[in-house]
């Protein structure tokens with residue numbers, strides 16, 4: 406069974422058809438690419454220090470062309486034989502920051518909300534996690550997950566192309582719930598955290614990663630028209646104080662937290678696999694401490710939270 410009877414039932418249909426009954430004019434093209442991927446043999450998978458898979462296949466050039474058809478690759482990198490999918494984000498850097506918090510993933514059931522293409526889920530398996538359920542409404546990421554897992558063949562990671570609040574899980578509980586890069590996109594951050602809290606197993610933990618605004622904003626920064634660092638739909642960027650107040654109101658306590666980390670051009674940049682606008686268009690050209698909209702440049706932080714019992 407995958408995590409719970411409920412999750413088993415909800416996730417089954419996406420094993421063979423990653424998009425389920427979703428309608429999108431891009432799906433046909435993605436399915437053509439996915440169906441034309443070579444059947445891998447003699448597979449060797451590595452997930453602890455990187456997401457890498459080697460297999461017998463001699464036309465890597467053709468394979469690279471097919472995978473480029475799933476552009477833009479925002480999360481990664483992934484290594485398939487000699488092909489390196491050099492994504493916009495070097496997601497390994499965020500993962501290293503998480504690992505420094507010394508959380509044990511061995512044997513854990515995990516929910517990764519807003520998982521992107523599953524890069525982190527594979528790294529979680531590499532750290533010994535038992536099963537990881539990914540929720541990701543952006544079908545482009547879903548197509549990429551399907552392509553990578555075609556080669557890796559993991560039965561321990563499943564992806565459902567739905568938003569957390571639309572899936573409506575009721576009888577499933579997770580040891581760890583990751584919400585990375587989501588809080589500032591929420592119209593109702595309190596509701597988001599409450600939804601996560603409801604799905605925690607006893608002694609479960611939420612791993613929250615988000616952008617933090619400087620102290621001078623009090624509880625939070627509210628970007629005008631939802632635009633921040635060239636990103637749309639950014640509703641609230643909490644300060645560290647604002648986050649901790651929110652946690653307290655919701656009966657969550659901070660078990661551990663990371664340092665602040667400013668995003669740099671090394672971690673997010675345009676590449677052959679994501680040839681569109683990237684971090685260089687997020688900051689003011691004449692003052693890199695500001696975003697193009699004039700707000701403080703992004704700094705990110707991890708919090709590990711558990712229910713405080715109040």
Ligand SMILES: C[S@@+](CC[C@H](N)C(=O)[O-])C[C@H]1O[C@@H](n2cnc3c(N)ncnc32)[C@H](O)[C@@H]1O
Nearest residue numbers: 518519520521540541542543567568569585586
């Ligand atoms: C900024 S990206 C972060 C991706 C990844 N977690 C990371 O940290 O690199 C946010 C992702 O969350 C997804 N997302 C946004 N709202 C969501 C929701 N309510 N439920 C599930 N996924 C959501 C988006 O489609 C997007 O892929």
